[in-house]
Amino acid sequence: MGDAESVFHYCRTKQAQDPNFYYEIFLDKDSRMVNFFWVDSRARLCYERFGDVVVFDTTYKTNKYCMPLALFVGVNNHLQSILFGFALLQDETEESFEWLFRTWLDAMNGKAPITILTDQDKAIGNMVKKVFSTTTHRLCLWHIMKKFPEKYGNLYKKKSPFKKDIKACLYQSITIEEFEREWNAIMTRYNLAGETWLQQIYEIRNFWIPVYNRTVFSAGMSTTQRVESMHSFFDSFVHSGTTLREFIAKYEQALMRRYMDENREHYASKHMHPVPKGRPPIAEHAAIVYTRNIFNKFENEVEESNRFTKKKLEKSGFDYTYLVSHNLDPNQKFRVSINTSSRDASCECHLFEFKGILCRHILAIFQKKDVQQIPHKYILPRWTKEAADDIPVPIMVEKDKSSLMHTMHFHRKANLLLSCLHECDGAYQLIMDAMDKAYEEVSKLKNSTKEVNEVEESGLDAPHIPIADPQVSKTKGRTKVRPEEVSSNGRLKGGFEVGMDLAKKQKRKCGICHELGHYSTTCKKGLDS
Template identity: 40%
Template sequence: MSASRQRTLSGGGQIVLDYLKRMQAENPSFYYAVQGDNDHSAGNIFWADATSRMNYNYFGDAVTFDTTCRTNRYRVPLTAFTGLNHHGQPVLFGCALLFNESESSFVWLFQSWLNAMSGRAPVSITTDPDRFIQVAVSQVLPETRHRFSKWGIFRETQEKLAHIYQSHPTFEPEFQKCINETETIDEFESCWESLLERYYLMDNEWLQSMYNARQQWVPVYMRDTFFGEMHANKGNEGMSSFFDGYVNAATTIQMLIKQYEKAVASWHEKELKADYDTSNTTPVLKTPSPMEKQAANLYTRKIFIKFQAELVETLANPATKIDDSGTVTTYRVSKFGDDHKAHSVRFNAFEMKASCSCQMFEFSGIICRHILAVFRAKNVLTLPSQYILKRWTRNAKSGAVLDEQASELPSNSRESLTVRYNSLRQEAIKYVEEGAKSIHVYNVAMDALQEAVRKVAAAKNKGPGAAQGGTLANGGNQEMCAREENRTAPYQSVVIDVRKNQFQNVLGSCWYKFRVGCKESKNYLGGGLGLMEGGKNGKFDVKEAYGLLTSHSTPLFPKKGIWVENVPSKLAFFAWEATWGRVLTMDRLQKRG
């Protein structure tokens, strides 16, 4: 795109702005910025909710800037910053509506996004090969490794070389094989030259320009940087899929907020399901290796499956020592009968460090079969800690966050906050596990918890250090539209929101577990038949479910959490009545005569 492209906000733009203002009023950690005229009649809009900002602290090492709506000329010019969570699922880091697409607009957008993320740049970012975006990344994220989307390159190549694609059907698979399956730089260079000669494309300007930019999109040049993908030569076939199925060519500005909230809720539900599956099911181990058992307990289910596949492949990829020079030993690892594709592994036994020529760990954060083969040969029984990337583990979202803003507080406050947070979280997890073992223990635990809540509220109102409110650069005027008033207060409000989100995640997980149990039960309201794990004989019955719902002075489950899919209407109606104390129990029937 060589010139800016202008769209108008129309009536729907004010709907979006009103929504953002309302969300920011409800939660000071909700961030938004507007670029444009003073009345915002034709301005670009960026926003990131508290969950997006919190998730960035856990998974913001590798980012994708998704411009699918812009590329496909959708009615809504939506763009999104996304990444992958610990289950390999799309996670949102912020959205924007770009009505005025120019170089300065993209620079403003990236600056707004970086400001919302506390100024912490990602390790890598993947975008479409757009000139305006390149300028914005180079100015705002100069230290971040910038990669062009292969999907974008392949799409543009098909457009530029349409006559070749039509007259030579074999060109496309050969072109993609040259990009995706070459394992060394020399192999790629040779394959590329051969491809151009075979189809007489040596003087093609488009392919020459892509070759000149090869270090920004060909996988073999990118393996030394973390992009969070499972395999260097796979993935990245398309851009982020966060809004797939929710925003399309027919979506209007008026419909956007509803579809946005649906996508956010859906992916949150999928994350809860993945959390539940990881915590409550046991993977099948394929080897007697203690390392496999260790990984099964550490990683999320999807990541463990990836690791397990690499571990199993060590049986067919023996390691052969080829050099032993002091503390570093070099091994040659290749699959049986495939010696021409051998990989070199350098292993330091003293430091328990290994590096492989395939660079899979550097690229994806998952250790490769070649290093695992060397570990097997050296009788290394468990994974060294430096090869366990926390972002792929079950505990990826544990611990304190917002280090950049926390660094502005005194060190003793920062450390005590972290210690208090981790200590309370660990104790809470143990409390939930013990408190759910039987209905009697559950009732005792709930009574104690309610009493603790009252004491904490009383201490918070009386004692020093009560949380202060604050706002985080939201609303406002042209340019950044940001108010940086009190830097300590925003930090406190975000940390409070983090705690709130952690607690909501626990409750959400419990409700998801409840729904799963309901779905699996053959008789949803059969007297004494199990509805979920945790009560007598490891299951709750209807009576216990009623006790769980009515033990609070305020409803445990919100409206939107009861009237949901997969829960039978009979059970949902019962839960709704119980929440409001309207179930016709024996005592209520006696009162009615």
């Protein structure tokens, strides 16, 4: 059985076991695999809860056929990266991306994300616009920023005025008008108005500059860095000679380990994270509703709110406007509007719209107005402890670890029942009856396992068109490392180092006139003599 046939058999088996397992295989006219997409039922359920923001990436390209691995990645309520689907593509053309996006959207029941983050790629951009017409498309900020030292190594140095100014302009501009003003001032100050690359990234500024996207929910993400962690995840079991058959087998085992990490964090948030005492009431309320990782973010905002002073600017009935200013940094000034009756609040920083938790500036006003709990409208369900309660725990591949986790869960539940045993009349008999019924149902399940397996296997040998293995792809995939990007000891250089090295090369002087921009072989003085 060939690679493609093995993949097809795997998918049919999985779908027989789980009808919500979804896959599509695109074939060419010779019945050769071209593109392959799959997503399990748990990922589809997770998308229902956490599919508001998706990171899409195709830079991973480590397998026998050099086919780029396309990943749809999101973030769960514990700030962990989660997978919403995979695909192996023959090429990275608009046609392939359109097929993939429409297939993925169909798998997700037509629900498009609010925001999708990608690298800067024309084919991807065109198809995002075509298929996800209502979705906000954003480009990875980190990938654009890392090009500054490569292109302007002379200016973009450590602690250089240009680096300080450009970062302040990009990251600290509160309004679009402020950004435009500062950007134009920088272009004039450093004589960069005619620079082609800067003009190109300025023309697409609404796709990557923070101030243009702060009002659209992005779960706090401005980059595709979450996908980089997934690359490391795949590197642990994939190499350049990995066949599709091996990839599928190892991927499932590795995915189960990630699911175990999610389950461990879910359990810790619900049962091992006590509500902190001595905190402000609004922080104690946050500890009750939020997962522990989100609570840590919220608590930091609460603590930082104490560093701000509040000045009332306007009042009309229940509507107030305040200027919230940092005690030590006069540049940190934000207008906060609040209605004390409805508790509607908004801030110029737009942290809630962007990340989904209240900012320190609104919390400073809430503290002034003695708001002791987070208003319900400002608690996003996706960040709460209960967000994933109805998503089933998959059967773990690693039996020893899963058995330990199941035993721990069982003991804690049993202890809870034991504590209730004598608290009220009839509790003992109710618990015993429930345990007898549970034992009876488990016995039936155990006896029917063999029959279920036989049903699952039925139909798998139905006739089908033989599928040929894919051809070796020639797409760009993960960028190859250039020699100048590796240091003498084998360490990968950062963008700044690469830029500085290139700048040094460009500084070579003519051996005759000692001026920049040419060599002795092309020197006019040398030719004249």
